[in-house]
Amino acid sequence: MSRVGIVSWGAYIPRYRIRTEDIAATWGDDPQRIVDMYLVYEKSVEGYDEDAITIAVEAARRALRRGKVDPKRIGAVYSGTESKPYAVKPISSILVDALGLTNNAFAVDMEFACKAASDGIIAIAGLVESGRIEYGLAIGTDTSQGEPGEHLDYSASSGGVAYIVGRDGVAAEFEAVYTFNSDTPDFWRREGSPYPMHGEGFTGEPAYFRHVVGAAKGLMEKYGYKVSDFAYAIFHQPNGRFPMRAAATLGFPADKVKPGIVVTHIGNTYNASALMGLARVLEMAKPGDRILLVTFGSGAGSNAFALKVTDVIEERQRADVPKVGEMLDDKIYIDYATYLKNRKMVKLFE
Amino acid sequence: MEHESVPLYWRNIPAYYRLVARRCKRCGEVYFPPVLKCPRCGSNELEDVELPQEGELVEFTVLRSVPTDFLKQKPVILGLVKLGPAKVLGQIVDAAPEKLKEGQRVEVAFRRVVVDGKYGLVMYGYKFRPRP
Amino acid sequence: MIDVWINGAAMMQTGRHYSLNIDEMGAKVLEEALKDAGYPDLDAIFVASATAEQADKQQMLGAYIAARLGLDKVATFRVENADGSGGSALVLAASAVRSGLYNCVAVVGVDKPNDVLSNQQQDIYSTATDSVYERFFGVTPAAQAAIMAKLYLKKYEYKYEDLALWPVLMHKNGASNPYAYMRKQAKVEDVLDSELVSDPLRLYDVGPMADGAAAAVLCNRKGAVRILGMGSATSSTPFNARQDYDVLYSAKEAAERAYKMAGITARDVAAAEVHDSYSIFGVLAAEALGLAQRGQLLALLKSGADLNVNLSGGLKSRGNVMGATGVYQAVEVAWQLLGKSPFKKADGNIGVIHSMGGADKISTVVVLGL
Numbered sequence: 001m002s003r004v005g006i007v008s009w010g011a012y013i014p015r016y017r018i019r020t021e022d023i024a025a026t027w028g029d030d031p032q033r034i035v036d037m038y039l040v041y042e043k044s045v046e047g048y049d050e051d052a053i054t055i056a057v058e059a060a061r062r063a064l065r066r067g068k069v070d071p072k073r074i075g076a077v078y079s080g081t082e083s084k085p086y087a088v089k090p091i092s093s094i095l096v097d098a099l100g101l102t103n104n105a106f107a108v109d110m111e112f113a114c115k116a117a118s119d120g121i122i123a124i125a126g127l128v129e130s131g132r133i134e135y136g137l138a139i140g141t142d143t144s145q146g147e148p149g150e151h152l153d154y155s156a157s158s159g160g161v162a163y164i165v166g167r168d169g170v171a172a173e174f175e176a177v178y179t180f181n182s183d184t185p186d187f188w189r190r191e192g193s194p195y196p197m198h199g200e201g202f203t204g205e206p207a208y209f210r211h212v213v214g215a216a217k218g219l220m221e222k223y224g225y226k227v228s229d230f231a232y233a234i235f236h237q238p239n240g241r242f243p244m245r246a247a248a249t250l251g252f253p254a255d256k257v258k259p260g261i262v263v264t265h266i267g268n269t270y271n272a273s274a275l276m277g278l279a280r281v282l283e284m285a286k287p288g289d290r291i292l293l294v295t296f297g298s299g300a301g302s303n304a305f306a307l308k309v310t311d312v313i314e315e316r317q318r319a320d321v322p323k324v325g326e327m328l329d330d331k332i333y334i335d336y337a338t339y340l341k342n343r344k345m346v347k348l349f350e
Numbered sequence: 351m352e353h354e355s356v357p358l359y360w361r362n363i364p365a366y367y368r369l370v371a372r373r374c375k376r377c378g379e380v381y382f383p384p385v386l387k388c389p390r391c392g393s394n395e396l397e398d399v400e401l402p403q404e405g406e407l408v409e410f411t412v413l414r415s416v417p418t419d420f421l422k423q424k425p426v427i428l429g430l431v432k433l434g435p436a437k438v439l440g441q442i443v444d445a446a447p448e449k450l451k452e453g454q455r456v457e458v459a460f461r462r463v464v465v466d467g468k469y470g471l472v473m474y475g476y477k478f479r480p481r482p
Numbered sequence: 483m484i485d486v487w488i489n490g491a492a493m494m495q496t497g498r499h500y501s502l503n504i505d506e507m508g509a510k511v512l513e514e515a516l517k518d519a520g521y522p523d524l525d526a527i528f529v530a531s532a533t534a535e536q537a538d539k540q541q542m543l544g545a546y547i548a549a550r551l552g553l554d555k556v557a558t559f560r561v562e563n564a565d566g567s568g569g570s571a572l573v574l575a576a577s578a579v580r581s582g583l584y585n586c587v588a589v590v591g592v593d594k595p596n597d598v599l600s601n602q603q604q605d606i607y608s609t610a611t612d613s614v615y616e617r618f619f620g621v622t623p624a625a626q627a628a629i630m631a632k633l634y635l636k637k638y639e640y641k642y643e644d645l646a647l648w649p650v651l652m653h654k655n656g657a658s659n660p661y662a663y664m665r666k667q668a669k670v671e672d673v674l675d676s677e678l679v680s681d682p683l684r685l686y687d688v689g690p691m692a693d694g695a696a697a698a699v700l701c702n703r704k705g706a707v708r709i710l711g712m713g714s715a716t717s718s719t720p721f722n723a724r725q726d727y728d729v730l731y732s733a734k735e736a737a738e739r740a741y742k743m744a745g746i747t748a749r750d751v752a753a754a755e756v757h758d759s760y761s762i763f764g765v766l767a768a769e770a771l772g773l774a775q776r777g778q779l780l781a782l783l784k785s786g787a788d789l790n791v792n793l794s795g796g797l798k799s800r801g802n803v804m805g806a807t808g809v810y811q812a813v814e815v816a817w818q819l820l821g822k823s824p825f826k827k828a829d830g831n832i833g834v835i836h837s838m839g840g841a842d843k844i845s846t847v848v849v850l851g852l
Contacts, residue, residue, distance in 0.1 A: 437723055
């Protein structure tokens with residue numbers, strides 16, 4: 001029996017972009033310094049009528065189309081997000097009806113900052129491995145918040161990815177998974193608060209690097225992987241610098257990391273961040289390639305995966321579904337006023 | 351406080367989310383909105399069928415004088431779209447009107463349609479966008 | 483069969499009647515029409531309104547209009563067919579007399595769209611579209627009219643400038659109608675310079691929403707003008723599923739039925755008021771009534787032909803009084819046949835009105851004769 005893995009995937013990036021320099025000009029920052037600090041040139045912005053739910057539906061529909069998977073055979077849909085349009089009311093039940101799944105598909109929203117979607121993948125893999133379901137959908141979707149003028153404003157962006165996990169028609173097998181979690185309050189958003197708070201430099205060493213590197217190292221040590229075993233390494237991307245530094249710490253050469261970097265042109269899509277990088281790498285990977293994927297969620301934790309690409313990948317790559325690479329180029333630039341409008345940060349009568 | 355009707359939205363979710371139309375089992379005609387009796391052949395035997403997710407733009411207009419729910423989104427592009435066996439009238443999004451052409455390929459998008467104030471329901475449905 | 487005659491009629495100037503309640507407006511024109519008819523014993527009131535419930539939060543409007551005049555024990559009915567309510571109420575009222583049920587009834591058309599904001603007017607008007615499949619998505623009759631205009635202009639190879647001739651004619655007609663809302667002439671350039679509402683339709687293509695009230699008293703007793711024919715029809719095909727967008731099916735069918743009942747043809751028509759809520763609908767309605775061949779109305783206008791259509795100025799100039807429109811049209815055509823001020827006498831004895839709800843959802847055609 002073949003291994004459980006990724007059967008198909010779909011990504012969705014809203015078409016709107018705002019340039020870092022336009023945000024900086026509004027708030028009196030030096031754009032060059034901001035770009036140098038974060039290596040984010042522009043970021044994706046949802047349309048006025050988009051949210052984490054519409055983005056999830058788009059990504060999931062593309063995943064179903066790419067893998068030609070009958071929605072009635074999807075046994076579970078788990079959504080990872082930290083920008084739910086509702087405080088109470090699930091995204092996943094909307095997905096059941098929007099995607100045409102059966103009413104008997106397991107459905108739940110998961111929250112662990114930016115890591116939840118990858119926890120969804122793990123949970124679904126477990127359901128498939130146990131034989132309880134045939135296929136499952138794990139989705140990372142966010143329209144992440146940042147206080148206007150605050151540093152998150154330069155990176156918090158919108159996008160979604162969906163992965164169909166199963167045992168039939170696997171394009172990338174799960175070889176191993178490893179996790180690293182601790183109570184590290186680097187970033188949070190209280191109930192009712194519109195924007196998250198973060199610890200600036202504290203988000204780096206004790207949070208991102210300790211957990212990302214810890215999970216990756218743990219995975220490699222426990223399962224005996226060497227850097228040379230991997231063709232690609234993909235890390236959570238809060239900015240353009242962190243993943244490169246994590247890679248360097250682990251000894252990965254830059255050319256194995258760069259293909260999976262998308263943050264520079266769409267910003268940090270939170271739950272879709274590393275998983276968007278994976279989608280991009282899957283569009284170019286070859287059968288036999290091994291991929292290291294390390295997600296990260298503040299608060300804090302990381303999941304590290306070792307994936308092995310199969311022959312099925314070529315068929316999936318040929319599917320008539322928009323590629324991440326194409327979406328990076330398919331954009332409409334907006335000004336800061338439109339950005340505020342699309343993100344509903346203008347105070348209106350309601 | 352005045353709020354949108356939840357049952358009115360809920361019972362139309364199959365059409366709003368998945369463009370569920372109705373096909374006459376006898377003559378094969380497809381109807382959207384769904385009918386209870388086939389206007390063409392009179393048959394009462396009908397079945398639900400989902401319209402395709404891709405089609406072409408037949409005609410459109412840019413509406414600038416809009417109802418209250420759409421005041422913050424004006425102008426609204428409304429287009430007639432041919433989706434396989436049926437035509438559908440709906441909003442065209444992510445598009446510059448001057449670049450839209452009849453016959454152009456469009457695909458179904460899933461979007462917010464009506465947001466019932468600050469505390470009410472967010473209602474979703476189909477819209478269309480140019481195929482990238 | 484019992485003949486139905488218009489015994490009395492009245493209307494008030496359209497506009498923004500901020501100081502009058504909707505039932506007061508209805509009562510005002512009803513009193514005038516009853517006076518015009520010589521105060522017959524009134525059996526029933528048929529009230530046409532498109533917005534009473536939504537704009538003025540009033541159901542059973544007939545009962546409250548009756549109360550304003552002390553018309554105790556009269557039967558009242560409320561008729562709603564969106565902006566085509568007026569024509570529908572006329573048919574029901576005339577049918578009640580024709581059947582012998584009543585001797586004398588009144589039709590009162592009244593609406594006050596200016597009691598709400600412009601966006602709320604769009605909310606109300608959009609309830610004339612399919613609420614679930616059209617209104618929900620932001621569709622309004624204007625958008626549907628615009629798509630029909632685009633396809634009509636394309637099919638018959640007209641330019642927008644050709645369509646602009648309709649509002650120009652309406653403004654010319656309405657300029658001399660003291661009951662009208664927009665009483666000024668307009669040039670083609672004015673139309674072309676006006677703002678886009680829903681392309682290709684511009685501000686001048688859209689009948690401005692106006693408050694208004696009109697009433698007619700219909701009796702089996704001989705009066706000046708007789709109702710010769712009536713036809714009503716729905717066009718049930720949803721807008722999105724139409725085969726053709728260059729024809730008003732409901733108007734065509736209603737006209738055929740009304741003409742047949744009256745025993746007339748389009749050539750006999752000396753005066754006509756059609757429902758031009760949007761200029762394209764005026765053009766299509768005139769064609770549906772047989773006043774021009776399909777696709778040829780604008781060619782007629784371009785050739786400078788004299789059309790006896792909408793001497794009131796139509797919805798464009800008289801104003802879109804929504805559900806009251808059909809009743810206004812009946813009064814206008816009756817007065818045109820009689821040559822009663824402000825209208826000069828029509829060159830013939832036969833007049834028609836076309837009342838329509840939404841974008842070709844329902845139409846009523848009524849033939850009046852001396």
